[in-house]
Amino acid sequence: xxxxxYRKLQSHFHKHPLGFPxxxxxxxxxxxxxxxxxxxxxMALNLTIMPETAKILALRLNxxxxxxxxxxxxxxxKGQIFTLDKGGDRSYMLVPYAPGFWDFQxxxxxxxxxxxxxxxxxxxxxEMFSSATPRxxxxxxxxxxxxxxxxxxxxxxxxxxxxxxxIALTDCICRKKNKLLGKxxxxxxxxxxxxxxxxxxxxxxxxxxxxxxxxxxxxxIEMGEKAGLVRTAWLNVQKRPFAFCQCCTxxxxxxxxxxxxxxxxAVAKSNFVPAISGELCTGCGSCxxxxxxxxxxxxxxxxxxxxxxxxxGCGLCVSSCSAAAIxxxxxxxxxxxxxxxxxxxxxLTIAQEKGKPLL
Numbered sequence: 624x625x626x627x628x629y630r631k632l633q634s635h636f637h638k639h640p641l642g643f644p645x646x647x648x649x650x651x652x653x654x655x656x657x658x659x660x661x662x663x664x665x666m667a668l669n670l671t672i673m674p675e676t677a678k679i680l681a682l683r684l685n686x687x688x689x690x691x692x693x694x695x696x697x698x699x700x701k702g703q704i705f706t707l708d709k710g711g712d713r714s715y716m717l718v719p720y721a722p723g724f725w726d727f728q729x730x731x732x733x734x735x736x737x738x739x740x741x742x743x744x745x746x747x748x749x750e751m752f753s754s755a756t757p758r759x760x761x762x763x764x765x766x767x768x769x770x771x772x773x774x775x776x777x778x779x780x781x782x783x784x785x786x787x788x789x790i791a792l793t794d795c796i797c798r799k800k801n802k803l804l805g806k807x808x809x810x811x812x813x814x815x816x817x818x819x820x821x822x823x824x825x826x827x828x829x830x831x832x833x834x835x836x837x838x839x840x841x842x843x844i845e846m847g848e849k850a851g852l853v854r855t856a857w858l859n860v861q862k863r864p865f866a867f868c869q870c871c872t873x874x875x876x877x878x879x880x881x882x883x884x885x886x887x888x889a890v891a892k893s894n895f896v897p898a899i900s901g902e903l904c905t906g907c908g909s910c911x912x913x914x915x916x917x918x919x920x921x922x923x924x925x926x927x928x929x930x931x932x933x934x935x936g937c938g939l940c941v942s943s944c945s946a947a948a949i950x951x952x953x954x955x956x957x958x959x960x961x962x963x964x965x966x967x968x969x970x971l972t973i974a975q976e977k978g979k980p981l982l
Contacts, residue, residue, distance in 0.1 A: 674714030702727025764938030
C-alpha cells in the first residue's frame with residue numbers, strides 16, 4: 624500500500640507541465656517518502672496547482688473543516704504545498720518538484736535527501752527543461768550598458784527587486800546540497816537567493832527565509848556578482864518572477880543543465896552580448912577566468928574573444944574587466960526574445976509544447 628500511494632503521487636506530480644518523471648531505480652519515490660507521510664501523500668493527491676480555500680476543499684472532499692485546515696497547515700509548514708493569501712482568505716495548492724517542494728526543504732535537507740536529490744537530478748532536469756520555452760531567464764549585470772539601448776524592466780535585477788511587494792533571503796539549496804555531498808564550488812550558499820512576492824510571504828511565514836529591504840537585497844546581488852555567480856530570474860516572465868537566484872554551473876539546477884547536460888534551452892539567455900574592444904583589451908584574462916560558460920578565451924594575439932554559441936549574456940565579464948574593454952550590446956534583432964507576460968501564460972506555453980494539459 625505504501626508504494627502504491629507514492630507511485631500515485633509521482634504520477635500526479637508528473638502531470639504538471641514541468642514534470643516529475645519515473646526512474647528505473649525509483650529514487651523519486653524515496654524523495655516523496657522523505658517529504659510526505661502516507662496521510663499527507665493521500666491529501667496531496669486531492670490538490671492541484673489551482674488554489675482552493677479550505678472551505679471549498681472541505682465541501683469537495685467531504686472532510687471536517689478544522690481537521691482539514693490542521694492537516695493543510697502542517698503540510699505547508701513541512702514545505703509540501705504552497706499557501707496563497709488574498710482578500711483575507713487562504714488558499715492551498717500544489718507546486719512542482721523544482722522550483723517548488725524540493726526548494727522548500729532548504730532548512731531540513733540532510734545527507735540522505737541530498738543523495739536522493741543528486742541521483743534524481745539528471746532525469747528530472749531532462750524532463751523539466753524539455754520544452755522549447757525556457758523556465759528560467761538570465762538577468763545581466765547592470766554595467767556598461769550604453770544609454771542608447773532600450774532596456775526592458777524584466778532585464779534588470781534592480782527593477783525586478785524594487786517591484787516586489789516583499790523580499791525574503793534564503794539559502795541556495797543547490798550549493799547546500801552539493802556541500803553536503805562534498806562536491807561543487809566554494810560559492811557562498813547562505814542567504815544568496817531572493818524570494819519575491821508571493822513566494823516571499825510563504826518563506827517568511829514558514830521560517831524558510833528572512834525578510835529584507837530592497838537595499839539589503841541589492842547588496843546580496845552585488846555580493847553574488849563579485850563571487851562570479853550568474854543572476855537568474857526563476858520565472859522566464861515579464862512580470863513578477865517568483866524568485867531571483869545567483870547561480871553557478873556546477874551546482875545550480877538550470878545552469879548545470881546547460882553546462883553539464885548540454886541542454887541549451889534550459890535557461891533563456893539575456894538579450895545582451897559582450898562587445899570587446901581589441902584596442903582596450905590588455906589580455907589579462909580576467910574575463911575568461913570569471914566566465915561560467917567558458918565562452919571567452921584569449922586568441923593568438925592575447926586578446927579576448929567570445930564564443931557566441933556558449934555565451935549566455937550574463938555580463939560577468941564586464942564586471943571583471945578593469946580595463947573597461949567590454950561593454951554590453953544588444954543581440955541581433957532576430958535573436959531578441961520577449962518572455963511570456965506572466966506565470967500562467969508561461970505554464971500554458973510549456974504545457975502546450977510538451978503536449979500536457981494543465982493539472
